[in-house]
Amino acid sequence: MVYYIRFLKPPRIHREKARSLSISSLITVMTDLGDSFLAEDSDLVVSLIIEGSNKVLCQRTLNWKAGKRELPISLGPLPEQLSQYSFILCVSTASPYHGKLQLADYLLGNSGIPLVISGWSPPFGGPQLSVAEKLVERRFGLEEGVTLRIWEETGNSIARHIWDAALASVIYLHQAVSGSKIVTPQLLELLNNRHKPFNAIELGSGCGIVGIALAELLPQCSVLLTDLPEVEDIITRNTSTACLAPNSETQYQNLDWDEELPHDLCNTSIDLILISDCTYNADSSPALVSVLRQLTRKSPKAIILVALKRRHDSEAVFFDLMQSAGFGALDKDIVQLPSQYGEFDHIEMYCYVLERASLETTI
Ligand SMILES: C[S@@+](CC[C@H](N)C(=O)[O-])C[C@H]1O[C@@H](n2cnc3c(N)ncnc32)[C@H](O)[C@@H]1O
Structure with missing residues (x-):
């Protein structure tokens, strides 16, 4: 770490x-x-x-x-x-x-x-x-x-900090966009062979580092950052000073996974859903997966990029819930971060999509 x-x-x-x-x-x-x-x-x-x-x-x-x-x-x-x-x-x-x-x-x-x-x-x-x-x-x-x-x-807020998985997500996205990492062909296609503007949403975005990085890396990219109201000030500070790629934009909207999805959340189809370090609390996983299910009902082809640093065994609940909800992992990868004494920490990266059977019942 x-x-x-x-x-x-x-x-x-x-x-x-x-x-x-x-x-x-x-x-x-x-x-x-x-x-x-x-x-x-x-x-x-x-x-x-x-x-x-x-x-x-x-x-x-x-x-x-x-x-x-x-x-x-x-x-x-x-x-x-x-x-x-x-x-x-x-x-x-x-x-x-x-x-x-x-x-x-x-x-x-x-x-x-x-x-x-x-x-x-x-x-x-x-x-x-x-x-x-x-x-x-x-x-x-x-x-x-x-x-x-x-x-x-500088205080102890969970939300208003950058987490290691977010650093790994930025590294992963950068490498995927620059072609220096072999990523799943669906993600590569989405990031690099676009013929239309690209829409992404980030859940539990904290300070907003991952979504902002994406909008700095990719032109014609619109990223909606979401989290609980307590992050609004720090995210607004970060989005207001970001140097975005041409024709890219970021917006922020409060989104609590435990509440009903706002009707005006996304009026356009979503291409990519970003989640980093949001699976540490097993109690929140059912609500998080339910939000993913609702978002993919409107955007069934969206790719979900999940980054996590495994902290305890209970996080496995998230993966079981994803499987039960009809999501299948296209790819699993690891991003290495330095750790003490010359060692490395492994951040897990997963690319999920709705599997065909679930897709057919959605459309
Ligand atoms: C460990 S932080 C990760 C922040 C950021 N993604 C990162 O990696 O730097 C977890 C984030 O999930 C958000 N979160 C937790 N429960 C939530 C809920 N019920 N609805 C929306 N966001 C939630 C927290 O506010 C926090 O920003």
């Missing part, structure tokens, strides 16, 4: 007596679930950047030691004249500016992601804002010149 830099105390600017400034923050390096901390030593590069520029004002390397739960950051003293600027604090395992990949530290599509995912703070400083909002931004290069930028909350 990968580890994420989180700001336990958001970066703050202090005006010192000796006409100088200093910056402080408190970070941790933990899993998506927040259930364990990075248990190996790692050098972390802390960079203070002037907002809106690529200028690194100061940089320090700190050492995260195995067994730690948090790491204080302190930068300065800095000249008082800098108080007119807003800053961004980036904490990364490597300097954030290297090679041609300005602003993003790794190419997600090539699966070259590191064990520790960098964190970028919101802007702080300037005349008004001495402390940053409780958010952290992830920046992933999809390809050179295309950066996927996603905000997460």
